[in-house]
Amino acid sequence: MNKFYTAQEIADKLKIKKNTVYELIKRGELSSSKVGKQLRVSEEQLAMYLKTASSKATMEMSLKAPDFQPESSLLKRDYLLHSNGLILCGQTSPALELLLSQMAIHPDGIPVLQSHMNSYNGLYSLYFKKAHIASASLSVEDICRLVPGTELTVICLYEYPIGLYVQKGNPKHIKNIRDLTRSDITFANREKGSTRRIFLDRVLMKEQISPKSISGYERELVSDLSTAAAIIDGSADAALGEELIIRQTKALSFLPLKKVPMYLVMETDSMEKPGFHPLLEIIRSEEYRTILKNQTGYDTSHTGEILSLPSQRGQIPFERP
Numbered sequence: 001m002n003k004f005y006t007a008q009e010i011a012d013k014l015k016i017k018k019n020t021v022y023e024l025i026k027r028g029e030l031s032s033s034k035v036g037k038q039l040r041v042s043e044e045q046l047a048m049y050l051k052t053a054s055s056k057a058t059m060e061m062s063l064k065a066p067d068f069q070p071e072s073s074l075l076k077r078d079y080l081l082h083s084n085g086l087i088l089c090g091q092t093s094p095a096l097e098l099l100l101s102q103m104a105i106h107p108d109g110i111p112v113l114q115s116h117m118n119s120y121n122g123l124y125s126l127y128f129k130k131a132h133i134a135s136a137s138l139s140v141e142d143i144c145r146l147v148p149g150t151e152l153t154v155i156c157l158y159e160y161p162i163g164l165y166v167q168k169g170n171p172k173h174i175k176n177i178r179d180l181t182r183s184d185i186t187f188a189n190r191e192k193g194s195t196r197r198i199f200l201d202r203v204l205m206k207e208q209i210s211p212k213s214i215s216g217y218e219r220e221l222v223s224d225l226s227t228a229a230a231i232i233d234g235s236a237d238a239a240l241g242e243e244l245i246i247r248q249t250k251a252l253s254f255l256p257l258k259k260v261p262m263y264l265v266m267e268t269d270s271m272e273k274p275g276f277h278p279l280l281e282i283i284r285s286e287e288y289r290t291i292l293k294n295q296t297g298y299d300t301s302h303t304g305e306i307l308s309l310p311s312q313r314g315q316i317p318f319e320r321p
Helices: 007-014 018-026 043-063 071-076 094-105 119-127 140-146 177-181 195-206 224-232 243-249 268-272 276-283 286-296
Strands: 033-035 038-042 086-090 112-116 133-136 152-167 187-190 238-242 252-267 306-309 316-319
Touching: 007 018, 007 038, 018 038, 038 043, 086 119, 094 112, 094 152, 094 276, 094 286, 119 133, 119 140, 119 195, 119 252, 140 152, 140 252, 140 306, 152 195, 152 224, 152 243, 152 268, 152 276, 152 286, 177 195, 187 195, 187 224, 195 238, 195 252, 224 238, 224 243, 224 252, 238 243, 243 252, 252 268, 252 276, 268 276
Parallel strands: 086 112, 086 133, 187 238
Antiparallel strands: 033 038, 133 252, 152 238, 152 252, 152 306, 306 316
């Protein structure tokens, strides 16, 4: 026997309002019958409506473009809104450890969560608003390219030499990057995105040296300590890194190639937000510069200088402390 339902019963079954049931009947999408003076919907009529609605939904889904969200919206979504302090991503260094320790005791300091990663990924995190600050040891031109369309403020922490780690006394007489192509040399490389890897790949391109000609180029290590250890244990003859590691291990020799800066990079608008003023105050303090230089030997002659990088206009010269 065909069962009949009231409008309210149909509404309850479909989890819609009673008025919506009448609207469906009025538009002819849902058939109905008069039982006495009342509108009723039979079981058969309801089944027909559900079948038609299901077919229509399937067709609309097949014609509709996939609802993919761009990566930027997924990465940016409320990521920083739940942080009680500052998020700092990028290359780590003793200078940052000192800075964070002093932020912890500064009267206006706020917590800083540091995520260790290479320069490229630190700037990538800043671009996608996953971090408030990026620490990067790259040129301002590279920084602008990696964080496009954003007005940035760059604070110089220090400058330091990078060069080649070799065995103590340099028994294989390595002098430059081109020597890495020699058949008797094995190289310990760094990961893509690190300052050392970017420097190396640029030299190789400039000198028209094929990476395939370097034994060990494909082997990637993730820190100066790990590349230095590879030379000490004999699995490599050379690596790129900073001089500080050599002074700490005393087991290797260092061949300087270039002096590079270490920057803190942030959106210019952030400079007026909590935590940024005490950060800058610490960096520009004589105490910070003195401790940093004595503990690391870094060049602090430009420490605390600020460079503004507008998103479209030319660069503004360094503002000295």
